[in-house]
Each structure stands twice: as C-alpha cells, then as structure tokens.
Amino acid sequence: MYSALSHAHSGLRWVVLFLLVFAIFNAFTRKTVYEKKDKMIYLFSMVFLHIQLLIGLVLYFISDKVSFASGWMKEPLYRFYGMEHFLGMVIAIVLVTIGRKKAEKASEPVKKHKIIRVYYVIGLIIVLASIPWPFREALVGKWF
Secondary structure: OHHHHHHHHHHHHHHHHHHHHHHHHHHHHOOOOOOHHHHHHHHHHHHHHHHHHHHHHHHHHHOOOOOOOOOOOOOHHHHHHHHHHHHHHHHHHHHHHHHHHHHHHOOOHHHHHHHHHHHHHHHHHHHHHHOOOOOOHHHOOOOO
16 A cells, blocks of 8 residues: 555656646736636646645655654654655645635736746745655655
8 A cells, every 4th residue: 555655646746746837837828817727727736736745644654754763853864754845745735725715815817827826836846845856865766
C-alpha cells in the first residue's frame, strides 16, 4: 500500500503543477471575462491540491521518512519530510483555497483574475520550494 500511495503522490505532483501553471496562465491572459470555464480551471487546481494533501497525510503517518525520535530536527531527511515539506504544502494549499474563495466573492472579472494570480503564484512558489526534488541531495527525491 505504501508503494502505491507513494507513486500516486509523486506522479500526481506533475498533474498539480500543470494545473497550477495552467490556472495562473489563464488568470494572466483572461482579464475582462470570468466564465464558467475559468471557474472550473481554478476549481480543479484546488481540488487536485487537496487530493495531494489527503494522500500526503496518509503517507505522513505510515512513512519511514517521518520520524520524531530525539534529534529528528538535526537529520535533514526527517526534518524535511516531518516539518518543511508538510508545512510548506499545507500553507500553499491554504493560500490557493483562500485565493479561490476570495476570487469567487469578488464582483469584477478583472479583480477575480488578479486575486487568482496573486494567491496561485505564491502557492506555486511554495509548492515548488517544498517538493523533494532529486537535486536536493539529502532528500533522496525522484522525478517520478
């Protein structure tokens, strides 16, 4: 079960990144109109982030990469997965969710897209910083 969830979580990362970039691109290019299509793009980005969170929470509690034994903060692998990755992703998901809700409540299409741009870009930056990329030596990350 752990292997399947780990692969799903790792592979779904690319879907989430694509959807976030697509939503941001949409928010930058569509300024005067806010249609149902725009709403769906922003919604799917947020939903897939939440799915990632649910899979990640299961992995958080069953993974051997998360350990709270004494001195876990001194070990880069345990610190990253136990705190940095978890908190970074939760903060990014909260920002994207808040941004989508604020955009939904805004009255003008221009303002809706601007709110999405700000919150989704900040969320994307935090997601990119929190992913265990393979070039981050101590984290043993993989591309897939």
